[in-house]
Amino acid sequence: xxxxxxxxxxxxxxxxxxxxxxxxxxxxxxxxxxxxxxxxxxxxxxxxxxxxxxxxxxxxxxxxxxxxxxxxxxxxxxxxxxxxxxxxxxxxxxxxxxxxxxxxxxxxxxxxxxxxx
Amino acid sequence: xxxxxxxxxxxxxxxxxxxxxxxxxxxxxxxxxxxxxxxxxxxxxxxxxxxxxxxxxxxxxxxxxxxxxxxxxxxxxxxxxxxxxxxxxxxxxxxxxxxxxxxxxxxxx
Numbered sequence: 001x002x003x004x005x006x007x008x009x010x011x012x013x014x015x016x017x018x019x020x021x022x023x024x025x026x027x028x029x030x031x032x033x034x035x036x037x038x039x040x041x042x043x044x045x046x047x048x049x050x051x052x053x054x055x056x057x058x059x060x061x062x063x064x065x066x067x068x069x070x071x072x073x074x075x076x077x078x079x080x081x082x083x084x085x086x087x088x089x090x091x092x093x094x095x096x097x098x099x100x101x102x103x104x105x106x107x108x109x110x111x112x113x114x115x116x117x
Numbered sequence: 118x119x120x121x122x123x124x125x126x127x128x129x130x131x132x133x134x135x136x137x138x139x140x141x142x143x144x145x146x147x148x149x150x151x152x153x154x155x156x157x158x159x160x161x162x163x164x165x166x167x168x169x170x171x172x173x174x175x176x177x178x179x180x181x182x183x184x185x186x187x188x189x190x191x192x193x194x195x196x197x198x199x200x201x202x203x204x205x206x207x208x209x210x211x212x213x214x215x216x217x218x219x220x221x222x223x224x225x226x
Contacts, residue, residue, distance in 0.1 A: 006159075034214075043204065043216040044160070093159050105150070106214070111159040 003028055004096050006109025013084055014117055021079045021112045023094030030096035033077040034106065035069060038091045050077055074099075084116045119143045121217035123205050128223045129195055137190045137203050137220045145210020151179050151190045152204040154219065160204055163190065192222075200224045 005024045013019050023033060032051050036044040048064075050056040050071035058064045066088075068080040077096075081088055091113050095106040120142045129135040141149070148167040152160035166172055166181035166188060178191040190203055202219040209215055 043218045045216075046214070091157075105162055105165055108159040108161065111157075113157070 003098075004030075004094065004107045004109040006094055006112055008112055009110055010113045010115075012115045012117065015085055016083055018080055018082045019084055019114060021081075021092055021094075021114075023077045023079070023096070023109050025075045025096045025098065025107075028096075028098040029074040030077070031074070031099045032097045033071055034095045034097075035067075035077075035079050036093045036095070038093060038111075044093065047079075081114065084114070086116045089114055089116045119209065119215050121205055121207060121215055123203075123217045123220045125218070126221045126223065128225060129192075131195055131197060131224055131226050133195050134191065134193050135195060135222065137192075137205075137222065139188045139190070139205035139217060141186050141188070141205070141207045141215070141217075143207045143209045143215055146183060147208040147210065147212055149179075149181055149188050150206045150208070150214070151177075151188075152206065154202045154204060156201075163203075195224050197224050197226070 003026055007022045011019055034049050035047045038044050046059050047062045048056040048058045048069050050069050052071050052074050056069035066082055071077040091111050093111045094109040123139045150165050151163040153163050154160040164179035166179050171180045176193045181188045202221050204219045205217040206214045
């Protein structure tokens with residue numbers, strides 16, 4: 001079964017509103033969570049890396065005030081897209097690295113498709 | 118700069134074998150991953166190679182040559198459900214994943 005659960009899977013919102021996406025690790029402690037976005041027919045683009053209890057590290061070109069990431073616990077990270085605009089429409093995916101998994105394998109959430117009207 | 122190259126698209130026949138190649142140039146190396154991604158879904162983990170050689174998992178095998186900066190994913194006994202994109206990703210010296218653009222595999226009956 002899934003070890004990382006992401007919610008919601010699909011969201012449609014009006015331009016200017018904020019949307020929160022949750023990423024939960026099930027039964028495991030996620031030492032690090034990653035947030036990606038993916039445009040159609042393109043590869044995953046890392047947006048930010050978050051460690052539990054510390055501020056997220058954003059990739060160059062990603063606006064930290066627009067994409068708020070909170071990693072409040074070892075099982076939950078949230079991405080909030082503030083004042084969303086149509087160009088923010090994309091597929092957002094979280095992934096987690098778990099304590100004790102030495103292979104460095106990432107477990108992915110199901111993804112959230114955001115459509116901003 | 119860091120770079121991952123893989124073919125954009127490949128076509129194969131059901132029941133056959135297909136090899137998807139990946140070449141990379143990265144700042145350091147801490148392993149290479151292959152992921153499968155069906156359209157509209159999140160990627161799922163297929164394999165991880167950190168040492169040279171072949172790793173076999175059922176119908177899927179992955180090979181790595183660090184000296185050549187080269188890997189391939191081998192899929193045997195192809196099934197229609199194998200139609201998907203296959204992503205190659207390398208973990209660099211900072212433990213960041215560098216992603217290839219993916220190879221879209223089309224399986225024909």
